[in-house]
Amino acid sequence: MSRQDIVRALIEHQGQLYSEEIGASIARDTPQELFHWLIGTLMLSARIDSGLAVASAAKLREAGLHKIDTILDADDDRLVEVLTEGGYTRYREVTTGYLKDTAAWAKEEFDGDLRVLRDRAEDADALLEALQGAKGLGQTGAAIFARETQLVWDMLYPRADGPALDAARDLGLPTEAEALRDLAGGRETFTRLIAALTRAALDGPADEVKAAA
Structure with a gap:
């Protein structure tokens, strides 16, 4: 099997974006979808x-608690209840505080539009640093946000880091973002490849990926 076969298997069988899984359509590049992905990354970085982080971020959307104003208006107990429904029990009280603080930060600093943060940043490093103004979002969370937001933000593309590179190395693929981009063949397929490699690192490669490798 060739590297191209491995890449195709990864994209086909493990290429769902985490943002898609929580219900955020970041391809639309709208304030609401980007904010939902931001709070999703906050939870994924804990x-x-x-899987519990994804389920809980999806539950927030189901409950209408993925929007800045609804989070700010919500009772803390209601947020804890929804996080619990998603299985996010270990840090639910702390995360409730983070959600409130992050919603307030996004509203006060960027009028609820994270594209303003992007436009103010001089480069990708500055953008990642600015993202850490969100309460509870450190370097790991900022990197998770960037990993999929590169689908629509030119400043972040192409980007590959963290566990995705570990999986790439284990599968005999390049560990440079540009080389992986060339194998993927396009921006969306590259973003899906990075998501797939991340899933392969965290959950193990799918059987089809193992067969291709």
Whole structure:
């Protein structure tokens, strides 16, 4: 099997974006979808199973608590209740505080539009640093946000780091973003490849990926 076969198998079988899984359509590049992805990355960056983080971020959307104003207006107990429904129990009280603080930060600093943060940043490093103004979002969370937002933000593309590169190395693929981009063949397929490699690192490669490798 060739590297191209491995890439195709990864994209086909493990290429769902985490943002898609929580219900955020970041391809639309709208303030609401980007904010939902931001709080999703906040939850994914905690020391908790990624599946529980995804389920809980999706539950917030189901409850209408993925928007800045609804989060700010919500009772803390209601936020804790929804996080609990998603299985996010370990850090639910702390995360409730983070959600409130992040919503307030996004509203006060950027009028609820994270594209303003992007436009103010001089480069990708400055953008990642600015993202860490969100309460509870450190370097890991900023990197997670960038990993999929590169689908629509030119400043971040192409980007590959973290566990995705570990999986690439294990599967015999290049570990340079540009080389992986060339194998993927396009911006969306590259973004999906990075998501797939991240899933392969965290959950193990799909059987089809193993067969291709």
